[in-house]
Amino acid sequence: MLYSQMSKEQLIAEQQDLQAAYQAFQQKKLCLDMSRGKPGADQLDLSNEILNAVAAPNYKTENGTDARNYGGLDGIDEMKRLFSEIFGMPAEDIIIGENSSLHMMFDAIAQAVSRGLGGERPWATLEHVKFLCPAPGYDRHFGVTEYFGIENITVPMTETGPDMDIVEELVKDPMVKGIWCVPKYSNPDGITYSDETVRRMAALQPAAKDFRIMWDNAYIVHHLYGKDEPLLCLYTECKKRGTEDMVLMFASTSKITHPGSGVAAMAASNKNIALIKKRMSYQTIGPDKVNQLRHARMFKNLADVQAHMEKHAKLMRPKFETVLTALDSRLAPRGIGRWHRPNGGYFISYYAPHGCAKRIVQLCKDAGLTLTPAGATYPYGKDPDDSNIRIAPTYPPVSELQTAMELFCIAARLAAIEKLLS
Amino acid sequence: MLYSQMSKEQLIAEQQDLQAAYQAFQQKKLCLDMSRGKPGADQLDLSNEILNAVAAPNYKTENGTDARNYGGLDGIDEMKRLFSEIFGMPAEDIIIGENSSLHMMFDAIAQAVSRGLGGERPWATLEHVKFLCPAPGYDRHFGVTEYFGIENITVPMTETGPDMDIVEELVKDPMVKGIWCVPKYSNPDGITYSDETVRRMAALQPAAKDFRIMWDNAYIVHHLYGKDEPLLCLYTECKKRGTEDMVLMFASTSKITHPGSGVAAMAASNKNIALIKKRMSYQTIGPDKVNQLRHARMFKNLADVQAHMEKHAKLMRPKFETVLTALDSRLAPRGIGRWHRPNGGYFISYYAPHGCAKRIVQLCKDAGLTLTPAGATYPYGKDPDDSNIRIAPTYPPVSELQTAMELFCIAARLAAIEKLLS
Numbered sequence: 001m002l003y004s005q006m007s008k009e010q011l012i013a014e015q016q017d018l019q020a021a022y023q024a025f026q027q028k029k030l031c032l033d034m035s036r037g038k039p040g041a042d043q044l045d046l047s048n049e050i051l052n053a054v055a056a057p058n059y060k061t062e063n064g065t066d067a068r069n070y071g072g073l074d075g076i077d078e079m080k081r082l083f084s085e086i087f088g089m090p091a092e093d094i095i096i097g098e099n100s101s102l103h104m105m106f107d108a109i110a111q112a113v114s115r116g117l118g119g120e121r122p123w124a125t126l127e128h129v130k131f132l133c134p135a136p137g138y139d140r141h142f143g144v145t146e147y148f149g150i151e152n153i154t155v156p157m158t159e160t161g162p163d164m165d166i167v168e169e170l171v172k173d174p175m176v177k178g179i180w181c182v183p184k185y186s187n188p189d190g191i192t193y194s195d196e197t198v199r200r201m202a203a204l205q206p207a208a209k210d211f212r213i214m215w216d217n218a219y220i221v222h223h224l225y226g227k228d229e230p231l232l233c234l235y236t237e238c239k240k241r242g243t244e245d246m247v248l249m250f251a252s253t254s255k256i257t258h259p260g261s262g263v264a265a266m267a268a269s270n271k272n273i274a275l276i277k278k279r280m281s282y283q284t285i286g287p288d289k290v291n292q293l294r295h296a297r298m299f300k301n302l303a304d305v306q307a308h309m310e311k312h313a314k315l316m317r318p319k320f321e322t323v324l325t326a327l328d329s330r331l332a333p334r335g336i337g338r339w340h341r342p343n344g345g346y347f348i349s350y351y352a353p354h355g356c357a358k359r360i361v362q363l364c365k366d367a368g369l370t371l372t373p374a375g376a377t378y379p380y381g382k383d384p385d386d387s388n389i390r391i392a393p394t395y396p397p398v399s400e401l402q403t404a405m406e407l408f409c410i411a412a413r414l415a416a417i418e419k420l421l422s
Numbered sequence: 423m424l425y426s427q428m429s430k431e432q433l434i435a436e437q438q439d440l441q442a443a444y445q446a447f448q449q450k451k452l453c454l455d456m457s458r459g460k461p462g463a464d465q466l467d468l469s470n471e472i473l474n475a476v477a478a479p480n481y482k483t484e485n486g487t488d489a490r491n492y493g494g495l496d497g498i499d500e501m502k503r504l505f506s507e508i509f510g511m512p513a514e515d516i517i518i519g520e521n522s523s524l525h526m527m528f529d530a531i532a533q534a535v536s537r538g539l540g541g542e543r544p545w546a547t548l549e550h551v552k553f554l555c556p557a558p559g560y561d562r563h564f565g566v567t568e569y570f571g572i573e574n575i576t577v578p579m580t581e582t583g584p585d586m587d588i589v590e591e592l593v594k595d596p597m598v599k600g601i602w603c604v605p606k607y608s609n610p611d612g613i614t615y616s617d618e619t620v621r622r623m624a625a626l627q628p629a630a631k632d633f634r635i636m637w638d639n640a641y642i643v644h645h646l647y648g649k650d651e652p653l654l655c656l657y658t659e660c661k662k663r664g665t666e667d668m669v670l671m672f673a674s675t676s677k678i679t680h681p682g683s684g685v686a687a688m689a690a691s692n693k694n695i696a697l698i699k700k701r702m703s704y705q706t707i708g709p710d711k712v713n714q715l716r717h718a719r720m721f722k723n724l725a726d727v728q729a730h731m732e733k734h735a736k737l738m739r740p741k742f743e744t745v746l747t748a749l750d751s752r753l754a755p756r757g758i759g760r761w762h763r764p765n766g767g768y769f770i771s772y773y774a775p776h777g778c779a780k781r782i783v784q785l786c787k788d789a790g791l792t793l794t795p796a797g798a799t800y801p802y803g804k805d806p807d808d809s810n811i812r813i814a815p816t817y818p819p820v821s822e823l824q825t826a827m828e829l830f831c832i833a834a835r836l837a838a839i840e841k842l843l844s
Contacts, residue, residue, distance in 0.1 A: 056470035124546035
């Protein structure tokens with residue numbers, strides 16, 4: 001029965017039942033974690049061969065470079081070729097980084113802040129710089145711009161991506177310097193931007209000449225059901241319009257091989273690549289080519305990566321389905337909240353009745369289940385509706401996940417009743 | 423016979439002989455490189471076991487962390503302990519980075535430029551920031567500050583380190599924000615700072631509150647003759663005087679294991695470490711812990727590192743001695759230039775007669791021997807005396823090095839004669 005149709009007495013009775021169930025959970029002294037998009041140990045085991053992929057005397061790259069020594073600023077040829085296939089971009093437009101794509105994004109923003117981009121004034125010397133943050137979104141993106149004292153402006157997410165009417169309006173402000181995007185299987189909603197959204201993004205005419213679309217294609221090959229949810233290539237669309245210098249694209253193998261020891265990469269226009277390589281030439285003598293070589297040996301091409309991702313999906317699907325089954329069977333009949341059914345990525349985004357998210361996370365925490373803090377998916381941690389909760393199902397084993405979701409649904413029901421009774 | 427005592431006729435005769443010898447070298451179409459401090463392949467082979475040091479199922483750190491997954495911002499415990507021994511600093515004052523200590527230095531300066539240090543204004547917002555560069559010194563250090571538009575001020579190096587009279591005077595300028603130092607087996611002179619230099623460094627009273635000593639201890643365990651040339655601990659000296667927030671110390675395993683895939687680290691006061699960790703928490707989810715674990719397994723403690731460094735020294739000594747023997751036997755009798763006899767590090771610093779360095783490098787280049795560009799060891803590539811040439815003997819095998827030094831000495835003699843005749 002829908003809670004909205006229950007009488008006060010019915011709600012109080014339901015609340016008492018739930019409180020008993022909740023207290024039983026508290027007795028169990030659980031220690032569960034669904035807070036971060038972290039692969040499970042079973043997923044990591046899929047890539048263990050990579051640990052042995054480079055050994056003496058086979059430490060040379062295909063062009064004869066000794067991977068152990070200094071040099072090779074922008075990556076080894078075979079990794080550029082692999083990411084060229086992944087991004088759908090020419091190899092010369094690719095830079096291979098260290099293990100973290102976030103680090104490459106941070107450095108790109110840092111460069112704009114400290115030195116400026118393409119002759120424009122460094123953002124550090126400007127009064128008030130702003131950045132667009134489609135939300136709910138990835139907390140660490142918003143953290144980068146927040147760190148640099150840039151004002152994060154919330155843009156609502158829709159079923160087709162960021163609300164482009166609002167984006168088009170906001171970029172008329174010359175102090176708006178960019179936008180954060182996870183265009184495919186977005187964090188946390190699992191939404192893939194529609195063709196129209198991508199085209200409107202490519203057609204943006206920002207007042208700021210140094211406006212940058214931070215296109216974090218973190219889940220570019222991370223399909224859950226073997227089927228690619230197609231995303232139009234932003235770069236191609238930009239090329240048609242001559243706006244390609246506006247785009248920086250990122251990806252990594254963090255959730256393909258091992259998150260701690262993966263390889264990150266970026267793709268961009270010649271002009272941007274040159275600007276970034278110049279900075280890198282002062283920043284480091286070169287990346288870890290041995291680790292790049294490990295990856296290149298494990299994956300000869302995109303097809304190898306795709307076959308590998310299917311193994312991940314096979315392990316992940318039961319986890320996503322555990323979460324969805326719980327929500328469908330325990331919350332849907334009571335009409336509490338809504339959620340997405342993603343075809344890829346790492347999250348399920350749950351929207352509680354307004355004003356309930358913080359309470360749900362707190363209830364879970366008090367019974368031993370850590371969730372991403374409510375609000376974390378919004379700039380400054382402030383969800384205007386106090387509604388969105390990001391559920392990360394991959395790290396715990398299925399059995400733990402079932403327990404966690406039982407608890408989660410009890411907490412969600414309790415919070416909903418508290419709100420209705422208040 | 424000393425060239426300075428030769429008659430014009432004698433010099434011309436000598437020049438003709440040398441030109442014939444030089445042309446014979448040009449015929450050989452050599453392709454030799456003594457430009458960078460790059461270990462030879464034989465040195466890299468010493469560490470090949472590290473490539474196999476982590477394999478499934480032994481991917482856990484000593485505290486049970488799965489090194490393959492995300493996390494561990496400032497490094498794994500066993501690597502902090504190792505660098506704690508190397509630096510002689512408590513493990514809690516250590517941050518383990520990625521593969522490049524230069525990157526850690528760049529990021530430290532970038533932080534000061536874009537966000538400021540400890541509440542001081544970001545350097546990007548100041549009119550004219552200056553940095554002290556003891557020279558000859560490490561070109562890539564000077565490059566970092568140059569990249570950020572900071573004015574590099576040359577401070578002469580002496581036999582005991584930077585000229586501290588000048589440093590003490592210059593730091594009275596509030597726009598002087600720091601100094602670059604390679605305090606042990608300095609690049610390129612191979613000088614270890616004297617106790618007095620270190621004490622005066624610790625006692626500096628800069629006008630700038632955010633003044634930083636960039637203490638790049640790149641050659642901290644890199645002795646050539648098994649004997650440590652002792653360097654007073656700057657941090658301890660600073661502690662005595664309450665100036666420890668002024669110091670950032672760096673080191674790496676680049677020239678211990680494999681340069682491309684080593685592990686960098688820094689050590690600093692609690693206050694600086696907190697400031698840097700805060701930035702890193704926005705910058706990355708964590709470093710490559712698998713590679714850290716490889717290193718920790720290869721080296722349980724400092725004694726393991728020292729034993730390993732002796733193997734490097736054994737391979738390096740004949741190379742250093744090849745260079746010194748050539749200089750001693752071919753240039754000393756003619757009274758051309760001077761040079762150091764380093765007890766560690768990666769370079770031999772040759773001081774040609776004033777005005778000859780560029781010419782020597784050019785002559786070598788035209789006969790197929792690449793040297794570090796003349797002037798590279800000075801800010802903006804400008805050696806006021808056009809005298810210093812950095813010789814990097816480690817990369818070529820001894821046989822090539824002998825050829826290279828024959829050519830080098832011919833070039834040095836030719837340049838000296840040209841100067842005397844002009």
